Amino acid sequence: xxxxxxxxxxxxxxxxxxxxxxxVGKTTVSAALALSAAMAGRRVDVMTVDPAPRLLDALGLxxxxxxxxxxxxxxxxxxxxxAADLSDLLDSADLSGVADSSNVVERGGARRRPxxxxxxxxxxRLDPKRTxxxxxxxxxxxxxxxxxxxxxxxxxxxxxxLAGVGDYMAMERLLELSDNPTTGLVVLDTPPAREALDFLxxxxxxxxxxxxxxxxxxxxxxxxxxxxxxxxxxxxLSAFDxxxxxxxxxxxxxxxxxxxxxxxxxxxxxxxxxxxLAADATAVVVITTVEPERTAQAHEFIVxxxxxxxxxxxxxxNRMLPAMPPAEEIARARLAPALRRKLARAAQEFxxxxxxxxxxxxxxxxxxxxxxxxxxxPDLGREPAELTDLARLGQSxxxx
Amino acid sequence: xxxxxLILVTGKGGTGKxxxxxxxxxxxxxxxxxxxxxxxxxxxxxxMLGIEPTSDSAGGVAxxxxxxxxxxxxxxxxxxxxxxxxxxxxxxxERLVPIKAVAxxxxxxxxxxxxxxxxPGLEAFLMLERLRIVAGQAALEDRYVVVDAxxxxxxxxxxxxxxxxxQIAPLGTLxxxxxxxxxxxxxxxxxxxxxxxxxxxxxxxxxLEASDILRGRLNxxxxxxxxNCVAHxxxxxxxxxxxxxxxxxxxxxxxxxxxxxxAARARRAASRAALKVxxxxxxxxxxxxxAELEELSRVLSARLFPPTSARPAPAAxxxxxx
Numbered sequence: 150x151x152x153x154x155x156x157x158x159x160x161x162x163x164x165x166x167x168x169x170x171x172x173v174g175k176t177t178v179s180a181a182l183a184l185s186a187a188m189a190g191r192r193v194d195v196m197t198v199d200p201a202p203r204l205l206d207a208l209g210l211x212x213x214x215x216x217x218x219x220x221x222x223x224x225x226x227x228x229x230x231x232a233a234d235l236s237d238l239l240d241s242a243d244l245s246g247v248a249d250s251s252n253v254v255e256r257g258g259a260r261r262r263p264x265x266x267x268x269x270x271x272x273x274r275l276d277p278k279r280t281x282x283x284x285x286x287x288x289x290x291x292x293x294x295x296x297x298x299x300x301x302x303x304x305x306x307x308x309x310x311l312a313g314v315g316d317y318m319a320m321e322r323l324l325e326l327s328d329n330p331t332t333g334l335v336v337l338d339t340p341p342a343r344e345a346l347d348f349l350x351x352x353x354x355x356x357x358x359x360x361x362x363x364x365x366x367x368x369x370x371x372x373x374x375x376x377x378x379x380x381x382x383x384x385x386l387s388a389f390d391x392x393x394x395x396x397x398x399x400x401x402x403x404x405x406x407x408x409x410x411x412x413x414x415x416x417x418x419x420x421x422x423x424x425x426l427a428a429d430a431t432a433v434v435v436i437t438t439v440e441p442e443r444t445a446q447a448h449e450f451i452v453x454x455x456x457x458x459x460x461x462x463x464x465x466x467n468r469m470l471p472a473m474p475p476a477e478e479i480a481r482a483r484l485a486p487a488l489r490r491k492l493a494r495a496a497q498e499f500x501x502x503x504x505x506x507x508x509x510x511x512x513x514x515x516x517x518x519x520x521x522x523x524x525x526x527p528d529l530g531r532e533p534a535e536l537t538d539l540a541r542l543g544q545s546x547x548x549x
Numbered sequence: 550x551x552x553x554x555l556i557l558v559t560g561k562g563g564t565g566k567x568x569x570x571x572x573x574x575x576x577x578x579x580x581x582x583x584x585x586x587x588x589x590x591x592x593x594x595x596x597m598l599g600i601e602p603t604s605d606s607a608g609g610v611a612x613x614x615x616x617x618x619x620x621x622x623x624x625x626x627x628x629x630x631x632x633x634x635x636x637x638x639x640x641x642x643e644r645l646v647p648i649k650a651v652a653x654x655x656x657x658x659x660x661x662x663x664x665x666x667x668x669p670g671l672e673a674f675l676m677l678e679r680l681r682i683v684a685g686q687a688a689l690e691d692r693y694v695v696v697d698a699x700x701x702x703x704x705x706x707x708x709x710x711x712x713x714x715x716q717i718a719p720l721g722t723l724x725x726x727x728x729x730x731x732x733x734x735x736x737x738x739x740x741x742x743x744x745x746x747x748x749x750x751x752x753x754x755x756x757l758e759a760s761d762i763l764r765g766r767l768n769x770x771x772x773x774x775x776x777n778c779v780a781h782x783x784x785x786x787x788x789x790x791x792x793x794x795x796x797x798x799x800x801x802x803x804x805x806x807x808x809x810x811x812a813a814r815a816r817r818a819a820s821r822a823a824l825k826v827x828x829x830x831x832x833x834x835x836x837x838x839x840a841e842l843e844e845l846s847r848v849l850s851a852r853l854f855p856p857t858s859a860r861p862a863p864a865a866x867x868x869x870x871x
Contacts, residue, residue: 171562171563172562172564173563443563471800471804473800473804474797474801479797479798482795482797484795484798488788491784491802492802494783495784495801495804496801498805498833499801501833501835502835529807531807531810532750
């Protein structure tokens with residue numbers, strides 16, 4: 150293991166997207182990465198889309214209204230977390246032209262600024278419903294049109310349930326954050342997804358939906374050129390309405406009609422989001438843990454990303470066992486027999502889990518391109534609850 | 550202790566949901582034929598057990614308990630199926646549109662895909678309706694059903710769907726169906742949730758919140774909370790202190806102490822919340838295989854069917870209520 154460059158180039162760009170299956174500590178790792186980047190002098194915003202206030206919890210902002218950006222106090226972190234190495238986090242060559250390049254901590258010299266002095270960290274939690282409401286208000290042709298949508302029964306039930314809305318709203322907030330010239334790096338936690346591309350694909354899917362013939366079909370009356378299938382879909386809907394008592398068709402039509410004037414605005418935003426995701430300054434990392442279920446999923450994610458032409462920058466394996474002294478060293482210590490037996494047992498237990506972990510890493514690596522970096526984040530032995538915990542995590546990123 | 554006909558296992562991601570579901574299925578299969586149901590197509594619980602689920606969700610329920618395994622080792626009394634929202638929607642549309650060709654073309658059309666996606670919770674509801682049918686059938690055949698469900702957040706959303714549907718559709722077929730599903734979910738002899746957690750702060754909090762929502766707003770019974778990965782304390786405080794002179798040893802002892810997490814607090818908090826806690830040991834073994842699952846299933850068995858109550862007769866009781 151080496152820790153020569155603790156950031157492994159992850160903080161050099163403008164956007165860092167953390168993907169991964171649920172339950173791997175994605176939120177924690179993104180917060181830790183964001184904090185490290187901020188402590189290294191970058192001006193960072195981190196957004197979590199997880200509705201549970203876990204990230205804000207770890208950042209000490211649990212009691213605040215998490216949907217708005219809040220500054221995270223970095224003061225006092227430098228001393229406890231070895232700021233001396235942090236200048237290595239930055240590759241200043243990659244930062245030319247980046248808005249916060251003036252804040253780059255000078256490398257290698259004695260004139261380093263204390264961490265937290267130049268950098269900045271702000272955090273927020275995505276509220277998809279609120280974001281969607283704001284978009285409707287912004288793009289609707291008139292206040293009355295906006296009201297009509299906001300009051301629509303379908304919209305009210307659907308603004309969160311509609312496939313991909315949460316992902317799309319994350320994208321929308323991301324555009325806002327990256328528009329801010331005072332922000333150097335945006336770190337993005339993503340909704341727990343079954344598929345890697347669910348998130349990255351969100352703008353295209355929403356556009357597809359809005360462009361689809363379902364919209365014309367349902368929005369307007371019957372026009373020319375509909376296939377029997379479309380008519381059948383409409384027939385099924387009305388049959389469904391009759392049978393179920395839902396009377397949805399009218400609502401669906403009204404919903405779709407009210408989006409009529411909003412298409413252009415959506416299309417423009419989605420196109421910009423797509424461009425941002427494909428930019429060179431955007432890095433994607435896949436986060437996982439060593440459980441076989443998660444590594445299998447992480448592997449699927451990576452394959453899907455690469456198939457889509459996105460080369461992940463690294464795989465981050467969270468909650469790795471910490472490094473331990475060799476068992477012989479422990480056996481040599483002069484201790485009371487009872488304590489020695491206990492230690493021997495602990496060492497044996499550790500060795501078993503270590504073997505399990507090593508096998509998992511080996512099988513994960515076997516399926517990945519050799520050039521793809523595997524980075525380890527150690528398990529702290531408890532939930533990271535404070536900034537110092539996050540700082541420790543961020544700084545112990547090590548190549549596996 | 551009376552065991553619900555169908556037990557849905559959910560918990561925070563990373564707390565061993567699938568592991569517990571697999572172990573529970575093994576445990577129940579020792580007493581009666583048991584069906585392991587996977588809701589998200591990853592089939593991890595079944596894969597851990599090395600059995601091959603049938604993926605036909607509409608008709609697969611009544612099929613033989615023997616897994617249709619190619620190379621998959623059969624486990625006595627244990628079968629697995631996998632439900633998918635798509636298949637449920639398809640079955641539903643085919644019921645609604647009796648002309649097969651039309652139904653098929655409709656399902657293939659992108660247009661219809663968007664339309665059905667726009668019907669709130671329909672697919673989720675159809676999954677629950679299927680679970681209700683599966684549980685009913687299991688009651689007739691005296692089987693148990695274990696559901697490996699998605700993580701807490703999604704599971705709670707899923708279980709809230711019938712209530713929401715009843716409000717959206719105040720009359721008609723769907724209302725009636727939703728009411729049926731709701732009363733199925735509220736019937737502790739037919740349906741119960743098993744929550745999984747680990748002795749970690751966030752997992753504990755999520756389990757307690759979930760239990761509140763389940764028992765309160767959703768009116769669902771929580772059979773137990775499986776406290777997974779419990780490592781009993783090995784080093785006393787004074788021993789940890791005594792190791793100060795041997796930093797390497799102390800690090801090892803501290804690691805082992807940290808591995809125990811907050812089990813004691815989890816135990817207390819759960820009992821305050823009137824949750825039945827079943828502790829499952831952390832298994833310090835180099836692999837998580839069949840032998841490990843068997844070990845966990847024996848622990849579950851001892852807690853769910855304590856030897857003192859020799860004839861728990863859970864089947865008789867739940868059959869009566871149906």
